[in-house]
Amino acid sequence: MKYTRKAAPAAVAALALTLTACAQSDREDGGDAGSGGGDVKDTITFGAAGAPELFDPYYATDGETFRVTRQMMEGLVGIKPGTAEIQPELAESWEPSADGKTWTFKLRQGVKFWDGEPFNAEAVCYNFERMSDQNEVAQGGPAGYWADVMGGFKSDGAAALYQGCEATDESTAVIKISRSTSKFPTALSLDSFSMQSPKALKEGDANNVTKQGDGFGYPAYAKNPVGTGPYKLDKYDEGNKTVTLVRNDDYWGEKAKTAKLVFKIIPDESTRRQELEAGSIDGYDLPNPADWGGLEQAGNQVLIRPAFNIMYVGLNPKKNPKLKDLKVRQALYYALNREQLVKTQLPEGAKVATQFMPDTVSGFNKDLQPYAYDKAKAQQLLKEAGAEGMTLQFAYPSEVSRPYMPDPQKIYEALRADLEAVGIKVQVVTAPWNGGYLDTVDNGGYDAWLLGWTGDYDSPDNFIGTFFGNLKANDFQTSVTSYGAQLSKDLEAADAIVDEAERAAAYEKVNQQIMEQDLPGLAISHSPPALVVSEKVKGLTPSPLTAETFSSVTVEK
């Protein structure tokens, strides 16, 4: 039993024994009927930091929701555990046409949704049509991933990437897109594009998103979705802040090893830690790096995910014209002691960035070397540019912790000290993440700012395309620079290359160009996020995309 690990004074032990025995018996009510063996628990309890938005992943945009829906829903394309690479899931294989505009998906046969509906080409096309055909409200907000990836909806006509789907036979679906892109088919691995039961979608009026006050109202379907995954939704107890999933016994693949999966919402970090140590949850996501050591010492497993993110310092040449000079931007870069920053501020496994994407992404240029810390060079470059003693308004966000920057203020302080050491006058600015910081960044209100990005899927376009692709409107204001238009064009051209190897080569070149000639911002580091589970948890593979699945997980008693 669990309290034996920590010796309690004898006097209280007796009482503790009685009470925990009660708790124990309560906890395991419901018995082991469903579990395979006698030595594993029938429930996995995982601590979540926030409530899921809804259960229809198509309208979801945040990690807390996807963690839940990922266990219930599957897409045509899946992700190989432990990597960012794609692998077949509901589609067994796929083939692009020569121009990369027509994709033929061969579907897995014998798959059924929980409601008994068959999964077939018709269901696939129904899903895609449903995703593409959204009302105005949904287009503006909830259907965010579709808008990002496809660039438009049915109502946008030819401007949208998705152009139609055809079920040529029971197990073949052909999807047409308007241009060749590196996003395809990788982006189909996004949780938002999971396949859901056409019948349930229809009956639940799934597309009926409405505006309600300053928020969105979702149809009944969003609370009661139907997918094909190894788990299905049992209940969401809002009063007790828990989401319970149960095993889908008709799952087409290997059935989930544990009968019940519970997500318990615990917003406070140190409370999650206490829950884990008390044994009432089996794990939680994104433990504070400062806790990693202590967690491991207590016998827990800290599972470190390969970094799939980037932290950068954005620069705005429109706001501060001095930043238009490449020498100034390079000087800022040389001034930063990133080696020390990574060592003292970021968790183990963090790396100094050489470009605006992590090495797990195709198109990463291995030959690029980091701008080494060189104070003298920085000062000299500033002198050459006539920008000695320049003033830089440099901002960081408060009230936030992101996987790529666990403690923004500490990181900022280190960067600021480096900049001041080469004679730059730094104006310290900060705002709460949701309380004006992101707004100001988007409105071009800071000279320089600290921000980052976590990749959604394995595509260079998801990184550098997002940052610099849109010339008209991007945070780096590349439209006022001499290289912006060209960079935007190059990115578009690379994205359109059909052949994978050729495309990767093109992106490598773009990366080199960005780092050596353009330098729109300062790529700082990649930082691995972690998740922690107790020593009794087996079979959980950390994913760089934070796309862990729990179907293979068991918890020993």
Added chain:
Amino acid sequence: MPNPLNPRGKKERIDALAATSADTSGGGVAVATVDDAGHVEESTGVSLVASAWQRLRRNPVFLIGLTITTLFVLLAIFAPLIAPHDPADPILLPEVRPQTNPIPPAREGFPLGADNAGRDILSRLIVGSRQTLVVGVMATLFGLLGGLTLGTLAGAFGGWVDSVVMRVVDVMLSIPSLLLAFSIAAIAARASQWTVIIAIAVVQVPIFARLLRGSMLAQRASDHVLAARALGVKESAIVFRHMLPNSLGPVIVQSTLVVATSIIDAAALSFLGLGNPDDRQPEWGQMLGKAQPYIYDHPALAVWPALCIIVVALGFTLMGESLREALDPKSRR
């Protein structure tokens, strides 16, 4: 002497009690009756202050409170002379490793170790007393000024002015105080020590206002005010020379208590991530708030500032409570 249970006194009593509800301190009965104190002072010539002091001198609770507070203020004044290191200097930062050594342990020259940025904790605690005092005192002062303005308006004029002011106060009281504080902290474009101070101060305004209004209304009906009015003294003179000074007793007591709650509230704001983001000048509440991520494995980081806060808050509260009791003429028997 008015019977404390008579119907006319009741409204004041509720007002005084209202003060206690939104706040941890405040004190109903005693406060509602302190308005007699003014009477006593003027009419009898036995100085209330002197007699209160007589009793306070023998009160161990008060003496403990006074000692703690005095030591705290002295520490705050002489902090830079006492602190062994610069509290903002990350001396041990090169040793900090987020996982293996997030908090450099104690050693010679650093009796309490360093924090997660490699700064000496002892020095930060010592120097932190200064900002802590500033937060406590300034928040109280601003709250007092705001409350004084509103309370004087309401209490001095009565009638519709009173109604309007008290509705405003009601509205302020009806909003959860912490929420009010953190909204104010958030509205400020740039969070700083001052936004924290203002946020805490605003929450105190309605409490002070109610308290003052209660005493002032009682004063309005009192004999010496009636006498002054009968003699043709100008209304403004009555308010500022007679009513206001005689109503200040409970407010001053309340202030002592509010200093304590302000320090604790600052810690709460920091805990919720709404404190002063710049931690180069340490403040205990902020130190405690920022220690949260490390609290499990390195409780010392939180325990020291927490202890300091507890002791100082206790000091102010003990002092305030005994003051209140001593100033209460009833307890003199």
Added chain:
Amino acid sequence: MIRFIVRRLLQMVGVVVILSLLVFAWLKALPGGTVSALLGERATPERRAALEKALGLDQPIYVQYWEFVKRAVRGEFGASTGVQPGTDAFDVFLTRFPATIELAVCALVLAIVLGIPLGYLAARRRASLFDNTSIVFSLIGIAVPVFFLAFLLKYWFAVKLQWLPVSGRQDPGIDATRVTGFFVLDGLLTREFDASWDALKHLILPSLALATIPFAVIFRITRASVLEVLDEDYVRTAESKGLTNRIIRGRHVLRNALLPVVTTIGLQTGGLLVGAVLTERVFSWGGLGDALAIAFQRRDYAVLQVCILMAAVTYVVINLLVDIAYAVIDPRVRTR
């Protein structure tokens, strides 16, 4: 009496109307907003504009306010965006209100059960060691920041000793039926006694943490009030008449001393119902305080509006109830 109640209710309407205006203006004045909270890093200027348009946030403020008033009159506050996205904000309030009441009642009972007897005893033995100790003890409760106290409580009783659960309202492993939303009560109603027992265990630590302040206040008021009454002429008369201590205590001292205590308790309830932000947060208690904190962080305007307005209504209603209770206990007030 009726007129008095009606007048107070009308005043309440006034307070709520003013408050709605203030709340709206105040929320709109907050920097940042729903759009940032929803999009995060993904907030490109294009997506931002699309979302603002979809939510009507690109309209002028007065138009937005008018929309808000129109909806509010119909009882619609809009859907939550951060706390329980997609759920109507009023439903969010309704789901969470029982949790808050459950916790507040439990804390209040603790505070009363401890505060009144201790206060009475302290007053009877004025200036004794017991008196001074209990004063200091009650004040320590106030001086400890509640989130720190909560951490210590959880650490000792939940993690180290494992006597009680760390956080939450009920073990998710228990398949409890929900009837009223009060978990302890639900368990009793449905005869799922293990669910009740488990919910009760979850209540202990948070209510202890939450009770410290009302306990100190009730203790102090009781003490002061008893002291005062002990000095009253009628008590002295009773004493001189030779009535037994028991009768004096029961009939004269306690009854009269309780008047201000009742008021205090009422007002403390108002504070507890909406002021438990920190306690609810550190114990992951799914009540209004927790909702307020999340709503604020994620700029969930709908939930903020509903919760603040309902908090105001609660506050006013409780004040009214206190006044009525006062009238019942003290006949002299009724003549007003």
